[in-house]
Amino acid sequence: MKTDYVRLLDIEPRLGERLTRDEFVEARRLAMAPAVTLPAGHWEAAELAHTLGPGSSSGCMIADGIVAHDLTLAGRTATHLLGRGDVLVPAARPTRHLPLSRMFGIAAATHLALLDGGFGAVVRRWPAIAEALFALAERQMERVAVQQLISQLPRADQRIVALFWHLADRWGRDEDDGVVVPLMIDHETISHLVDGRRSTISTALGRLADQGLVNRLANGTWLLARSSQALLAEAAAPAPTSPVRLLGGRPSRPVELVRASR
Numbered sequence: 001m002k003t004d005y006v007r008l009l010d011i012e013p014r015l016g017e018r019l020t021r022d023e024f025v026e027a028r029r030l031a032m033a034p035a036v037t038l039p040a041g042h043w044e045a046a047e048l049a050h051t052l053g054p055g056s057s058s059g060c061m062i063a064d065g066i067v068a069h070d071l072t073l074a075g076r077t078a079t080h081l082l083g084r085g086d087v088l089v090p091a092a093r094p095t096r097h098l099p100l101s102r103m104f105g106i107a108a109a110t111h112l113a114l115l116d117g118g119f120g121a122v123v124r125r126w127p128a129i130a131e132a133l134f135a136l137a138e139r140q141m142e143r144v145a146v147q148q149l150i151s152q153l154p155r156a157d158q159r160i161v162a163l164f165w166h167l168a169d170r171w172g173r174d175e176d177d178g179v180v181v182p183l184m185i186d187h188e189t190i191s192h193l194v195d196g197r198r199s200t201i202s203t204a205l206g207r208l209a210d211q212g213l214v215n216r217l218a219n220g221t222w223l224l225a226r227s228s229q230a231l232l233a234e235a236a237a238p239a240p241t242s243p244v245r246l247l248g249g250r251p252s253r254p255v256e257l258v259r260a261s262r
Contacts, residue, residue, distance in 0.1 A: 004034075004035045004037075005032045005033065005034055005035060006032070006033055006035040006063050006111065006113050007028055007029075007031060007032060008031040008032070008033050008061065008113060008115075008119065008122075009024070009027060009028040009031055010028070011061060011062075011063050011084060011085060011113060012061065012084070012085035012136065014085075014132055014135075014136060015031070015129050015132045015133060015136070016028065016129065016132070017132055018128035018129075018131060018132055019126060019128055019129070023126060027122060027125075027126050027129065030122055030125075031118075031119065031122045031129070032118060033061070033113040033114055033115060033116065033118065033119055034113070034114045034116065035063055035111045035112065035113050035114075036051075036052055036053075036056075036060075036111070036112050036114065037109055037110070037111055038051070038106055038109065038110050038111075038112060039106070039109055040106050040107055040108050040109060040110075041105075041106060042103055042104070042105050042106075043090075043103065043104040043105075043106065044101075044102070044103055044104075045090050045091070045092070045101075045102035045103070045104070046091075048090040048104055049090040049091035052090060052112065052114065053114075056089075056090055056091065056112075056114050057089075057091050058089075058114075058115045058116065058119075058120070059087045059088065059089045059115045060087065060088055060089070060090070060112040060113060060114055060115060061085065061086070061087050061112070061113045061115060062082055062083060062084055062085065062086050062087075062088070062110065062111075062112060062113075063084065063110075063111035063112060063113050064084055064110060064111050065083070065084075065106065065107075065108060065109070065110030065111065066081055066082070066083050066106075066107060066110075066183065067081070067082040067083075067086075067088065067104055067105070067106055067110060068080075068081055068082075068104070068105035068106075068107075068189065069081075069082055069088065069102070069103075069104055070102065070103040070104070070105065070192065071100055071101070071102055072100065072101045072102075072103070073098060073099065073100050073101075074099075077192045078192060078195065079189060079192035079193050080143070080144050080147055080193070081167070081183070081185075081193070082140075083170065083171070085136065086140055087115070087133075087136075087137060087140065088104070088112075090104070107184065143166075143170075146166055147163070147166060147193065150162040150163055150166060150194060151194050151195035151196075153235050154235065155204075155235070156194070156196050156200050156201060156203075156204035157204045157207060157208055157231060158231050158232060158234070158235045159194040159195075159196060160190065160194060160201065160204055160205060160208060160214060161208070161213065161214065161224075161228045161229070161231045161232060162194075162232055162235075163190065163193055163194050164181055164214060164222060164224045164228075165224065165228075165229065165232070167181050167183060168181050168224055171183060172224070175223070177223065177225075178223050178224050178225045178226055179223070179224045179226065180217070180221060180222070180223055180224075181221060181222045181223075181224055182221045183221060183222065184219075184220035184221055185222075187201055187202045187205060190205070208228070212225055213225045213227065213228040213231070214228060
């Protein structure tokens with residue numbers, strides 16, 4: 001594997017959105033990270049962490065490409081897609097009680113920027129970069145939450161259409177005849193993305209194609225008809241009027257507050 005260096009603010013300019021123009025220029029020059037090129041394939045979490053080395057323990061930022069992150073429990077797999085600017089931590093601590101397995105799928109050679117000590121030095125000089133990174137991580141978590149919500153829609157065709165519009169928000173390209181989602185994802189992957197059985201998803205995709213709503217193009221990418229949003233309107237329900245329930249109990253010890261001395 002060949003290791004090069006990349007400019008983190010070129011990968012994700014929003015890291016510097018809270019900096020002045022002069023600060024951005026200087027931070028862009030200094031925020032360099034070693035970039036590891038991963039060939040296509042499937043990587044178990046431990047194998048990926050070992051391959052990337054100790055510099056990946058603080059996390060990696062995807063410089064290009066798409067990474068499919070699979071979580072498997074009791075024979076069921078849930079997938080979410082990570083792309084440019086997203087952060088992954090291959091050496092994340094395993095859960096104490098759930099026998100989860102993690103796998104990373106890479107369809108084409110992909111570059112990961114290691115957020116090592118050099119990035120830490122840049123953050124110490126410009127804490128606003130860390131604030132921006134937290135904001136980006138929150139958006140990343142929200143995308144996962146949206147995908148979880150999509151998996152709860154009642155019908156397979158509604159889940160598929162909602163998924164493609166969700167992906168189109170990030171990767172879609174407007175065309176005269178609809179929105180192209182330039183991801184070559186197969187029926188199996190879609191079933192993991194929307195929590196459905198492969199056979200059910202394939203049948204639903206066939207119906208959607210017959211209706212001209214979701215079509216797979218010759219190059220393996222997908223075309224989404226704008227009229228497909230009508231399926232989501234059918235799934236809409238009135239918003240709950242009751243307030244959000246507050247959960248009781250204290251699963252952990254209350255924090256001890258210490259008064260600062262003057």
